[in-house]
Amino acid sequence: VYGVAILYTVGPYSAIAFHSAIAFIILSIGILFSRPEEGFISVFSSADAGGLMARVLIPATVLVPVLISWAGLAGQRAGWFDASFSLSLTVITTIIVFCILIWNNAQAAHRLDQKRAIAEEEMHKAYAQLEERVKERTAALLESEDRFSTIFHSSPTGIAITRVSDGKLIDGNESFAEMIGYDQQEVLDHTSIELGIWKNLEDRNRIIEK
Numbered sequence: 001v002y003g004v005a006i007l008y009t010v011g012p013y014s015a016i017a018f019h020s021a022i023a024f025i026i027l028s029i030g031i032l033f034s035r036p037e038e039g040f041i042s043v044f045s046s047a048d049a050g051g052l053m054a055r056v057l058i059p060a061t062v063l064v065p066v067l068i069s070w071a072g073l074a075g076q077r078a079g080w081f082d083a084s085f086s087l088s089l090t091v092i093t094t095i096i097v098f099c100i101l102i103w104n105n106a107q108a109a110h111r112l113d114q115k116r117a118i119a120e121e122e123m124h125k126a127y128a129q130l131e132e133r134v135k136e137r138t139a140a141l142l143e144s145e146d147r148f149s150t151i152f153h154s155s156p157t158g159i160a161i162t163r164v165s166d167g168k169l170i171d172g173n174e175s176f177a178e179m180i181g182y183d184q185q186e187v188l189d190h191t192s193i194e195l196g197i198w199k200n201l202e203d204r205n206r207i208i209e210k
Contacts, residue, residue: 049109056105060098068093160187164208167191 036045044054072086072093081089152159158176162169168191177184180195187195198204 049112052108052112053105056101056108060101064097064101065094068097160192162192167193167204169195 032039032041033045036042043050044058045051068090072090075081075089076083076086152171153173155173156175158173158179160169160172160176169188172184172187174184177187180187180197182190182195192198192204193201
């Protein structure tokens, strides 16, 4: 790039061909990106602010000084300006370019953080609304259960809840216990078959099948 032989020759060994250098660069990049979930490439390829900054600043850090220095050296060799002006122009241009890049990168990171903050705020609001609905549903369910329990246990008609698999009584009101001649607590320790509620077991099976 700069025409300085000492940068690309070592003793009797000379520089490699340009297309070979490009091939080595592409191969190196391919090796780095073959496992994007590992090493510093995981940061480089991430979607967060760090990945965004790395994708912008790392290539710029490599390319911008090289290109600006080459342009300054080319102008100096062409006789457009002397070495002092070339150095000053290179430094000032590099500072300006990197200030612009860093400022744009900071704005992009700021916008990304704003979007994340808005998303987190909306998530908190949605969670609060969901929690409020759960509380309302829970209160409504408890009220419904209390209403059912009051009606169930105060009903003058005998009512019982049994398990389908074996007919075991889960609950029964006092009217039901009086109707079959048992204490209310004793009823819960028996099945409907043991209590003799069904004269014909086939009737129970037929009702369950329906």
